[in-house]
Amino acid sequence: MITTARDGDVLVVTLDRPDRRNALTLDGLDALETAVADADAPVVLLRGAGPAFCAGADLDVVADIDPEDAEPFVRQGQRVARNIETADSVVxxxxxxxxxxxxxxxxxxxxxxxxxxxxxxxxxxxxxxLFGAWGGTVRLPRIVGEGEAMDIALSGRTLDAEDALRTGLVSRIVDDPRTVAQSIAANDERALSVLAARLRDDADAQTQERREAEAFADLLAHADIVGS
Incomplete structure (x- = not known):
């Protein structure tokens, strides 16, 4: 269900269940979490096999969940998403x-x-x-803004690539996402990990600035810079 392949400094993690549009079961969520956590590359590219990226949770699994088990199921998906968000690799x-x-x-x-x-x-x-409960109500408004998030979530409408670019849901439209992952991986591995952590930080501004200064000083201590 989840396959991995190293491509230089990029680990390609594939949701590999094309007959179900790469829908995720509980085991699939666990396997995805493990694949990202065990990544030994500075950049991870998450992709789907076949004509879909991912249809989300397998509806056959969702239909069989008893109401008392719904919260643990959601918590599992939230945990996997959070561990992707905080991974050492850039994802x-x-x-x-x-x-x-x-x-x-x-x-x-x-x-x-x-x-x-x-x-x-x-x-x-x-x-x-229903609604997406693997952290979507938290991250969607943070990424596209509250107004766009309300429109996307409450309408359930389908966005094409241009719509996604306009709203900020994606940053680029490309022929092959692998080229973006490879271009990022060409940078300094240590700096990538530190910079991604700084950009993810949601602490107050003063705390972020302190952490930014500390991170820069730590990177400088390890950097090999030759002046002009």
Missing amino acids: VAGVDGAARGGGVELALACDLRVATDRATFAENGVALG
Whole structure:
């Protein structure tokens, strides 16, 4: 269900269940969490096999969940998304095809999202009487703004790649997301990890500035800089 392959300084993590549009079961969530946590590369590219990125949680699994088990199921998905968000590696979501529900939420947890022109996005759980609960209500407004988040979530509408770019859901439309991951991986590995952590920091401004200064000093102590 989850496969990994090293491509230079990029670890490609593939949601590999194309017959189910890469929908995730409980075991699939655990395997994804392990793959990202065990990554031995400065950059991870998260992608889907076949014509979809990820359809989110497998609806057969969701349909069988008893109400008393719903919260633990959600907590598992939230934990996986949070561990992607705080991974030591820079995690790039390469969306080529449909991202729906939990698939959008996994992409939101990544450090950046790039799309091909075949990508589409929808938080369509509202049509089923549900909503994306793997941290989507937290991350979506933070990334696209509250107004756009309300529109995307409450309408359940489908965004194409251009819509996603306009709203800030993705940062680029590319032919091959792998090229973005490789260009990032060409930079200093230590600086990448530190910079990603600084940009993710949601502490108050004064704390962020203190941590920024400390991180810069630590990097400088290890940097090999030759003056002109």
